[in-house]
Amino acid sequence: MPLLNRLKEHRAKFDINQGDLGKMAGVSRQTISLIERGDYSPSVTLALKLAKILKIKVEDIFSYVEGEDEEDEKN
Amino acid sequence: MKKMKKIRNSYLKIGILIFLVLILGFMLGFFSNKMNMFSIKKNLIQINALIMGKIIWIQLALFFGLLIETTKNLVKVKKLYLKYGEDEDEIYDFIERVQERSLTITQITFILNLIMFAFALTEKNDLIRSSIIIFIITAIYIGIIEIYLINQAKKYDMSKKGNPVDLVFEKHWMNSCDEAEKMIVYKVSYETLKVMKHTFLFVIVLLFIFKIKFNAGNFSIALVGIIWCIMVLSSFYYSKKIKKIGGKYE
Numbered sequence: 001m002p003l004l005n006r007l008k009e010h011r012a013k014f015d016i017n018q019g020d021l022g023k024m025a026g027v028s029r030q031t032i033s034l035i036e037r038g039d040y041s042p043s044v045t046l047a048l049k050l051a052k053i054l055k056i057k058v059e060d061i062f063s064y065v066e067g068e069d070e071e072d073e074k075n
Numbered sequence: 076m077k078k079m080k081k082i083r084n085s086y087l088k089i090g091i092l093i094f095l096v097l098i099l100g101f102m103l104g105f106f107s108n109k110m111n112m113f114s115i116k117k118n119l120i121q122i123n124a125l126i127m128g129k130i131i132w133i134q135l136a137l138f139f140g141l142l143i144e145t146t147k148n149l150v151k152v153k154k155l156y157l158k159y160g161e162d163e164d165e166i167y168d169f170i171e172r173v174q175e176r177s178l179t180i181t182q183i184t185f186i187l188n189l190i191m192f193a194f195a196l197t198e199k200n201d202l203i204r205s206s207i208i209i210f211i212i213t214a215i216y217i218g219i220i221e222i223y224l225i226n227q228a229k230k231y232d233m234s235k236k237g238n239p240v241d242l243v244f245e246k247h248w249m250n251s252c253d254e255a256e257k258m259i260v261y262k263v264s265y266e267t268l269k270v271m272k273h274t275f276l277f278v279i280v281l282l283f284i285f286k287i288k289f290n291a292g293n294f295s296i297a298l299v300g301i302i303w304c305i306m307v308l309s310s311f312y313y314s315k316k317i318k319k320i321g322g323k324y325e
Contacts, residue, residue: 018164028232029167031255040255 141184275303
């Protein structure tokens with residue numbers, strides 16, 4: 001289930017590094033790095049926390065795109 | 076319709092795999108009867124004698140190899156951290172990879188050190204005292220390096236908790252991990268479980284062959300079987316326990 005994210009872009013606007021964002025969100029720098037690379041989809045709680053810290057909506061950071069397999073299954 | 080086709084294909088795949096393994100087993104058995112097992116046994120005894128003759132040097136090579144590799148990695152990490160501080164995210168990824176590699180090398184060296192020490196523990200070894208000293212020094216050094224690496228990781232990530240010399244260190248460390256880190260641990264554990272299942276099966280088959288061809292005895296087969304059972308039973312036990320407490324591991 002592909003989850004696109006613009007976390008790095010929004011983090012850069014705030015001019016904070018991964019470590020600082022991680023501390024504010026209560027997670028490790030590695031987790032922020034994994035999310036930004038798209039290697040990890042955060043929980044709802046964490047996604048909401050990140051949106052609150054960056055003062056934007058969750059949908060502005062994360063967006064869901066249906067994969068080809070899921071579309072085939074629906075059809 | 077698609078689902079039925081998928082199920083039939085997977086049964087077909089399993090059937091083909093079993094057939095191929097049967098063919099492989101038949102060929103191995105056929106050719107091993109043709110081979111001169113006495114000469115293979117003689118070669119294995121010679122290899123063992125060679126290792127026993129050089130055991131001290133192998134132990135020393137393990138120790139110095141570990142010393143050089145870990146010192147190189149630790150100095151690299153410290154230099155990078157001093158140069159870039161906390162501002163370079165990519166450098167942190169690199170530092171974490173280097174630390175992970177160092178820990179893995181340390182653990183493998185510990186296992187090899189134990190195996191070499193077991194080889195060295197024989198009356199025929201004139202340098203047995205030296206072997207024991209090298210083993211103890213290597214084991215102490217490995218302990219120091221592991222503690223240092225964990226404390227270094229805690230220094231770079233203040234959220235990490237747990238004293239490496241504590242008996243419940245893994246529990247505290249795991250509790251201080253966040254959701255992504257826990258997910259990585261769970262996935263890694265499951266993949267390791269899958270690998271171990273196949274490894275145990277392979278090793279037991281190998282030990283059957285050793286028993287038939289070289290009269291290797293039953294103890295090793297029983298030991299591997301017991302360890303396999305422990306793995307399966309502990310997997311079952313923790314699966315039930317974790318389901319009961321709603322997925323929270325404490």
